[in-house]
Amino acid sequence: MAEITLVEAVTMALAHEMEQDPTVVVFGEDVGVNGGVFRATAGLQKQFGDERVIDTPLAEVMIAGMCVGMAAQGMKPVAEAQFEGFMYPMVDHLVNHAARLRHRTRGRLTCPMVVRAPWGGGIHAPEHHSDSNEATWAHFPGMRTVIPSSPSRAYGLLLAAIRDPDPVVFLEPKRIYRWQKETVEDSGEELPLDVCFVLRDGTDITLVTWGAMVKETMEAAQALAEQGISAEVIDVATVAPIDMDTIIESVEKTGRCVIVHEAPKHCGVGAEIAASLADNAIWHLKAPIKRVTGYDTVMPLYRNEMNYMPSCKRIVHAAEQVLRFE
Amino acid sequence: MASTIASFKVDYYQYLDPDGRLVEGSQIPALARDMKELVSLYRLMTLTRVFDKKAVALQRTGKLGTYASSLGHEAAHVAIGSAMREEDCFAPMYREYAAQFYRGVKMSDVLLYWGGDERGNDFSGPKHDFPWCVPIATQCLHAAGAAMAYKLYKQPRVAVTVVGDGGSSKGDFLEAINAASAWKLPLVLVIVNNQWAISVPRSKQNTAKTLAQKGIAGGLPSIQVDGNDLIAARWAMDKAVAAAREGRGASVIEMMTYRLSDHTTADDARRYRPQGEVDSAWNKEPLLRMRKYLMDQGFWDEVKEEELLDECAERVQAAVEDYQHAVSNDPQSIDSMFEYMFKNMPHHIEEQREYAKQFPAEGDH
Incomplete structure (x- = not known):
């Protein structure tokens, strides 16, 4: 069993599901011969043919709209948006159609489609290639937004996303596509959606995050441990709908919470988590909830992007502020 | 030195003129001689018109929400519906009731939808047909996706979609043409050009001579027909559906008609549209010419017309009662x-x- 990266785990999950389910097709720009600009679909067209791994004309509205049509007729299209910044033309089809087809037709038609996209900053990419737009998708009722943070979770969650009977936006943290390798068995076993993963147990403070920020958050937990502070780290993974039970349970134990995300602070997913904690766990809180996030600016060009991104230092700083309250 | 490397023409087809006479000098489609079929389709056009009038009246008396009338489009819509097989897929916009009635959607389903009840979209027609589509032109891509599914499954099924003259300005329509061309999809894109996108006239969408030529730009065979002429509209549909089913790819049909009603019951077209234009459009409307033709051929008369209108009124009334029963006695x-x-x-x-x-x-x- 080989050790693989997150992006290789994506490929492995796609191949597994295409093998198992003839209705699964991969659909997007450059996904075929080229294997995707990040190589997420490398080799798939060779293995499954050009009727299963389909290079499309350059038209994101078309990609999303045709996936709605295919899904409504019993297929399971897995679209690739080349970068998260090119997903915006897809909004009409995702929001007005994919997310509400089941509801509008009282279940007569459904839309089991997935839109995958490389997502987030930190790779020195050109303009419009580095957004963290998960809150955009998380806000709309009727679809799931899922973000893996390791090779094994990428494999298990993508399988679950493809098998899910409703639409899923699957955002792949491109900064950690090749950061760590993990042994992942091609077992076909999915991981549950709508569930948080506790990555590190702790008793003094809860650090809540997802995607590439798991890297800095785990580093911060380690730095805090060196100061004698025990931090629990939660990877939210499915940011819509959010498994608040796991987060609340942790905060009931620690009484302190810092939420970390790369996206802008205003109306970010962190705001929803903080509000839910205020609603459901305020008597367990010993300190205000802090958010460590990207800023409410556009994502800067790459020379400044690391000043935008939350760092281990910023997370530790926020944790220390929260820990001052007795 | 310049040389022409591409040029195009758009053909226009009309077989039954506004006076109900067959256009001379043209090869008349067989449908023009199939009086049984024409009477049957005329009956559906009439039922749709009676239904439409009732739906508007229900809205005016507070018994229905905003309703989009199909007044004047009946020939185009009947042509579309009657050219399809049950296993084909229809992706409508939101006023193609006659096409849907032909496919088994009930009048009470339409009333439920505009009456604010999602069960209308879980309609009695083919379960794979798409529901009404309000956002404009998005349905073109859903139909293209359905066509892609049928092509990949190697099923001899065709997807048919409708867009308006306004909708033809949207990217979704153009992207559907592109996709249908690139993959040779079994798709028929019908532009029902009723001259008005709410208050914006056709002339303000663009200065192209036809909307059909947008299909040609994308590589699809594209024609324009008189959409008030059931014979021409149906002939064009038959041809396009057959081509799609036989693996010869997609086409575009621009059906020329006129929106005799307001855009919806929430609109008042008198604010922006000259009455003279509407009056003259009434002379070209589709039922009038078909009735004349059937009468001239000896297959219709005033007595039959009266009987038909009575029968339609009864059927519409029964549908209204079904609708009112559902929302009052069995609400969601x-x-x-x-x-x-x-x-x-x-x-x-x-x-x-x-x-x-x-x-x-x-x-x-």
Whole structure:
């Protein structure tokens, strides 16, 4: 069993599901011969043919709209948006159609489609290639937004996303596509959606995050441990709908919470988590909830992007502020 | 030195003129001699018109929400519906009732939808047909996706979609043409050009001579027909559907018609449209010419017309009663709002459902 990266785990999950389910097709720009600009679909067209791994004309509205049509007729299209910044033309089809087809037709038609996209900053990419737009998708009722943070979770969650009977936006943290390798068995076993993963147990403070920020958050937990502070780290993974039970349970134990995300602070997913904690766990809180996030600016060009991104230092700083309250 | 490397022409077809006479000098389609079929289609056009009038009246008396009338489009819509097989897929916009009635959608389904009840979209027609599509032109891509599915499954099925003259300005329509061309999809894109996109006339969408030529730009065979001429519209549909089914790819048909009604019951076209234009359009409307033709051929008369109108009124009244029964005696529960969000209801939606049930809205709504 080989050790693989997150992006290789994506490929492995796609191949597994295409093998198992003839209705699964991969659909997007450059996904075929080229294997995707990040190589997420490398080799798939060779293995499954050009009727299963389909290079499309350059038209994101078309990609999303045709996936709605295919899904409504019993297929399971897995679209690739080349970068998260090119997903915006897809909004009409995702929001007005994919997310509400089941509801509008009282279940007569459904839309089991997935839109995958490389997502987030930190790779020195050109303009419009580095957004963290998960809150955009998380806000709309009727679809799931899922973000893996390791090779094994990428494999298990993508399988679950493809098998899910409703639409899923699957955002792949491109900064950690090749950061760590993990042994992942091609077992076909999915991981549950709508569930948080506790990555590190702790008793003094809860650090809540997802995607590439798991890297800095785990580093911060380690730095805090060196100061004698025990931090629990939660990877939210499915940011819509959010498994608040796991987060609340942790905060009931620690009484302190810092939420970390790369996206802008205003109306970010962190705001929803903080509000839910205020609603459901305020008597367990010993300190205000802090958010460590990207800023409410556009994502800067790459020379400044690391000043935008939350760092281990910023997370530790926020944790220390929260820990001052007795 | 310049040389022409591409040029195009758009053919226009009309077989039955506004006076109900067959156009001389043209090869008349066989349908023009199939009086049984024409009478049957004329009956559906008439039923649709009687239904339409009733739906507008229901809205005016507060018994129906905003309604989009199909007045004047009946020939185009009947041609579309009657050219399809049940296993084909229809992706409508929101006023192609006659096409849908032909496919088994009930009048009470239409009333339920515009009457604010999602069960209208769970209609009695083919279960794979798409529901009404309000956002404009998005249905073109859903139809293209359905066509892609049939092509990949190697099924001899065709997807048919309708867009308006306004909708033909949207990217979705053009992207559907592109996709249908690139993959040779079994798709028929019908532009029902009724000259008005709410208050914006056709001339303000663009200065192209036809809208059909947009299909040619994308590589699809494209024609224009008199959409008030059932014979021409149906002939064009038959040809396009057959080509799609036989693997010869997609086509575009621009059907020229006129929106004799307001855009919807929430609109007042008198604000922006000269009455003279509407009056002259009434002389070209589709039922008038078909009735004349059938009468001239000895297959229709005033007595039959009166009987038909009475029968339509009865059927429409029965549909209204079904609709009113459903919304009054069997309304959807508060739960239904939450039940269809996901196959498996997430916890937070379950919580919101239980909360909502404690606060049912009061009074008549």
